[in-house]
Amino acid sequence: MTSLETWVEVPKNSDFTIYNLPFGVFKNKRLSARIGIAIGDKIVDLSILDQEGFFSDMFLPEGVFLQDSLNELIALGKVQTRKIREKVQELLLAENEKLRDHSIRGKVMVNRREAEMLMPVKIGDYTDFYSSMEHATNVGKMFRDPENALLPNWKHLPVGYHGRASSIIPSGQDIFRPKGQFKDADMDSPGFGPSRRLDFELELAFITGKSTKLGDTISTADAEDYIFGFVLFNDWSARDIQAWEYVPLGPFLGKSFASSISPWVVTLEALDYFRVDGPSQDPEVLPYLQCEKAHSFDLQLEAYIQPDQVKKATKVSTSNFKYMYWNVAQQLAHHTVNGCNINVGDLMASGTISGPSEDSFGSMLELSWKGTKPIRLDSGEERKFIEDGDTVILKGFAEKEGVRVGFGELKSKVLPSK
Amino acid sequence: MTSLETWVEVPKNSDFTIYNLPFGVFKNKRLSARIGIAIGDKIVDLSILDQEGFFSDMFLPEGVFLQDSLNELIALGKVQTRKIREKVQELLLAENEKLRDHSIRGKVMVNRREAEMLMPVKIGDYTDFYSSMEHATNVGKMFRDPENALLPNWKHLPVGYHGRASSIIPSGQDIFRPKGQFKDADMDSPGFGPSRRLDFELELAFITGKSTKLGDTISTADAEDYIFGFVLFNDWSARDIQAWEYVPLGPFLGKSFASSISPWVVTLEALDYFRVDGPSQDPEVLPYLQCEKAHSFDLQLEAYIQPDQVKKATKVSTSNFKYMYWNVAQQLAHHTVNGCNINVGDLMASGTISGPSEDSFGSMLELSWKGTKPIRLDSGEERKFIEDGDTVILKGFAEKEGVRVGFGELKSKVLPSK
Numbered sequence: 001m002t003s004l005e006t007w008v009e010v011p012k013n014s015d016f017t018i019y020n021l022p023f024g025v026f027k028n029k030r031l032s033a034r035i036g037i038a039i040g041d042k043i044v045d046l047s048i049l050d051q052e053g054f055f056s057d058m059f060l061p062e063g064v065f066l067q068d069s070l071n072e073l074i075a076l077g078k079v080q081t082r083k084i085r086e087k088v089q090e091l092l093l094a095e096n097e098k099l100r101d102h103s104i105r106g107k108v109m110v111n112r113r114e115a116e117m118l119m120p121v122k123i124g125d126y127t128d129f130y131s132s133m134e135h136a137t138n139v140g141k142m143f144r145d146p147e148n149a150l151l152p153n154w155k156h157l158p159v160g161y162h163g164r165a166s167s168i169i170p171s172g173q174d175i176f177r178p179k180g181q182f183k184d185a186d187m188d189s190p191g192f193g194p195s196r197r198l199d200f201e202l203e204l205a206f207i208t209g210k211s212t213k214l215g216d217t218i219s220t221a222d223a224e225d226y227i228f229g230f231v232l233f234n235d236w237s238a239r240d241i242q243a244w245e246y247v248p249l250g251p252f253l254g255k256s257f258a259s260s261i262s263p264w265v266v267t268l269e270a271l272d273y274f275r276v277d278g279p280s281q282d283p284e285v286l287p288y289l290q291c292e293k294a295h296s297f298d299l300q301l302e303a304y305i306q307p308d309q310v311k312k313a314t315k316v317s318t319s320n321f322k323y324m325y326w327n328v329a330q331q332l333a334h335h336t337v338n339g340c341n342i343n344v345g346d347l348m349a350s351g352t353i354s355g356p357s358e359d360s361f362g363s364m365l366e367l368s369w370k371g372t373k374p375i376r377l378d379s380g381e382e383r384k385f386i387e388d389g390d391t392v393i394l395k396g397f398a399e400k401e402g403v404r405v406g407f408g409e410l411k412s413k414v415l416p417s418k
Numbered sequence: 419m420t421s422l423e424t425w426v427e428v429p430k431n432s433d434f435t436i437y438n439l440p441f442g443v444f445k446n447k448r449l450s451a452r453i454g455i456a457i458g459d460k461i462v463d464l465s466i467l468d469q470e471g472f473f474s475d476m477f478l479p480e481g482v483f484l485q486d487s488l489n490e491l492i493a494l495g496k497v498q499t500r501k502i503r504e505k506v507q508e509l510l511l512a513e514n515e516k517l518r519d520h521s522i523r524g525k526v527m528v529n530r531r532e533a534e535m536l537m538p539v540k541i542g543d544y545t546d547f548y549s550s551m552e553h554a555t556n557v558g559k560m561f562r563d564p565e566n567a568l569l570p571n572w573k574h575l576p577v578g579y580h581g582r583a584s585s586i587i588p589s590g591q592d593i594f595r596p597k598g599q600f601k602d603a604d605m606d607s608p609g610f611g612p613s614r615r616l617d618f619e620l621e622l623a624f625i626t627g628k629s630t631k632l633g634d635t636i637s638t639a640d641a642e643d644y645i646f647g648f649v650l651f652n653d654w655s656a657r658d659i660q661a662w663e664y665v666p667l668g669p670f671l672g673k674s675f676a677s678s679i680s681p682w683v684v685t686l687e688a689l690d691y692f693r694v695d696g697p698s699q700d701p702e703v704l705p706y707l708q709c710e711k712a713h714s715f716d717l718q719l720e721a722y723i724q725p726d727q728v729k730k731a732t733k734v735s736t737s738n739f740k741y742m743y744w745n746v747a748q749q750l751a752h753h754t755v756n757g758c759n760i761n762v763g764d765l766m767a768s769g770t771i772s773g774p775s776e777d778s779f780g781s782m783l784e785l786s787w788k789g790t791k792p793i794r795l796d797s798g799e800e801r802k803f804i805e806d807g808d809t810v811i812l813k814g815f816a817e818k819e820g821v822r823v824g825f826g827e828l829k830s831k832v833l834p835s836k
Contacts, residue, residue: 250668338596
């Protein structure tokens, strides 16, 4: 990759380098909701750039950046959004004086610290896959048969389920510990109350940027045309509620109380440099799931827990997106093979991504092995599951030969039940 | 109930009586999408009534009826929508000359036959419950243990799952037979192709008319305030795809290729007269699921199959909404007990409603008992599941002491796989 320099001051280890330039929706005390691109500690206010005519050769719809979601923008198609991102990259290059020396520069470059990040997209439908073999195997070992941990269908199709879209919230929004029914093995009848086994799930999700009609399918070869970008995803889970309710129709209230996403949508283009082969698949998959090229990405994923009143968060998991057995092209090809239509702004999450080693497991369920092995935090406290007052932080980034592209933080605090 | 007469000619056995007055969205060759109320073979064009000042005392937002969905209208709240419906009822009474003798009458009263009915609502999230004990028992007998057909959780909570909202389509829109993976007991590895066991599910669904915030709950006592009205719901199912994919996370592609709804939303107010007690619940349910009043409705539900080139449809099932073990107030209380937020325009379906007798089963799976007992159509043909070219028609109505309120037809034809 050509080395790029920018005139913007980008702190060392910033996720928001000149190579990244993710899209997000923000507002602040002065400014109504609008679309920006992050670089370093700044946000490029695209609506101001547009007003000043920097995009005049692109014939964009009026007010396309003065929106409270990215949906209209990404619906313009990849050719347009790629041009916008490339234009911004060009304007931020060290040698480019057009914005650097322009009187409008102060208005265009907004401080990230002073901005409130909003939900980046209006999510139509949300799907959660279950695509990490290590995670599915761990769960199978704990709850079913250690000798036959994976169910017979698992290596033939990317198992997934429909999730609740209304309760997906942005980073920074607190969640309430959910109440619900649970029935432990030693109980005669179900109990009711705040969940005793609240968990996070370390996931990555993609956002679709192109629609299909009912009856249409998407091939693995075309799948990436439909993927606009990625966000970190915390699929909050109440394990006790889930365990009691989930047969035979799958997770419901154990998940639908909240799912959190990071605010900056990292484009597929920005991740292209970190493309790697995924795990080899055996048995061979059916033809509609076979891929001609690599669709996995070497992206480190991390989870942290920070108890209330404790200054420093403890890293509890270091995983990687490349561990995922089923890749995003296969997920999308499978999702549409029955003719299911997708819309701009659908969100499809990976499922918990666990790696092979114990410190790479992507949920407390696995890290504490169903609560039997508490993990120790730097503060000296122990955790089997998430406690009230805990803040869970997910991070994710790719780094190769001095090029870094990341997601920033996805940070959510757990409040006691309402 | 007071007997009402209208100046509109309403055919005998019409579902759209003066007692019903359901809301829907329609257009025709001359008219753009707009909101109307059905009576007999006519649609009352509410946008024209509004323009002519018939609702001037209600201070409605401008253009509230010139919409391609009911969402904005029902978001005004029940007080307003009830007033609108009552105003229309008043205008249609035999002795009321205000519309009857008005020069605008011809423009207001549109022929239903010439109208194209659109999706009545933009559906945010869609949930499908599994609330018929007879259906859950039949499925349990067929696929699990005939002696323990119901799973342990079933009588303690209304089992449900999140479904795909994007593929919900209106009556009249054809569906394509879905393709997918299946693995029969005699197969070594999964096969792929058009589903060999395509099925309908006879359901009723309610549409929410009021939102909650994340963390809020809805009590059974308040639940009906959040229910705007009901539609017929055909939860198309590919049994072979579903059987292979559904463990452990529930139905996915076996359902998401299409679900069909009837176009006229029958309000809760119109059904109030047909309120009955539901089945008694034993064991006693947890306090948050207990109800002070009856929330079941005596509504006959019917399914018909009409093969291609055959003139008459054969009735294959006669069921009733009152068979449902878990009522709508319990469904909504359960759905929100974990703090899950709901939005205006969410759709929550009952699950297949089967009755106690074999001719009241609400799916081909049950009617043909997993394909082992083909059912005979009037044309002499037999059916185990739904064939290409078949049209499936669902109907539903309540009738008591000369008062009839119904849904009209939900009609969809199955085309071969694309």
